[in-house]
Amino acid sequence: MADVMVPRARALRLRPEAEARLLGFIVLFAGVAGVASVLVPPPWERLRVAETVLTPWGTGIAEGAAAILGLGLIVVGRGVVQRRRIALWTAVGLLIATTFAHLFGGFDVGYAAVNACGAWLLVRKRRLFVVDPGPARSAAARCS
Numbered sequence: 001m002a003d004v005m006v007p008r009a010r011a012l013r014l015r016p017e018a019e020a021r022l023l024g025f026i027v028l029f030a031g032v033a034g035v036a037s038v039l040v041p042p043p044w045e046r047l048r049v050a051e052t053v054l055t056p057w058g059t060g061i062a063e064g065a066a067a068i069l070g071l072g073l074i075v076v077g078r079g080v081v082q083r084r085r086i087a088l089w090t091a092v093g094l095l096i097a098t099t100f101a102h103l104f105g106g107f108d109v110g111y112a113a114v115n116a117c118g119a120w121l122l123v124r125k126r127r128l129f130v131v132d133p134g135p136a137r138s139a140a141a142r143c144s
Helices: 016-039 044-053 056-081 085-106 109-124 135-143
Strands: none
Touching: 016 056, 016 085, 016 109, 056 085, 085 109
């Protein structure tokens, strides 16, 4: 029995373009989920917990911020698919901000976990993003 060779499972390897496409779809999904979370009312218990942390007015602002940040994630998802560095760091910032907006808006732990995992994946795969802004955009950013 000790002489039996067991084959090792190989890890699934994707091309960098396919990995970037998958990450872009994750960002797009997080954006759509952020917009959809505003349409679904939270259960009363979670809303009560969120309103004890913030006022009812503050939870409304956080829900609105989650929707607006979700729209930003939808827009940035295309840049993530194109492997742009600026889109990477913009998406990470939006995902982190959306995580906090979901937590303060109605204690939506599920949506917050999706956003936090998406930000972690983007930071972990940051070496995939190789497209810098062009020289014209860099010059415009320095002038303004």
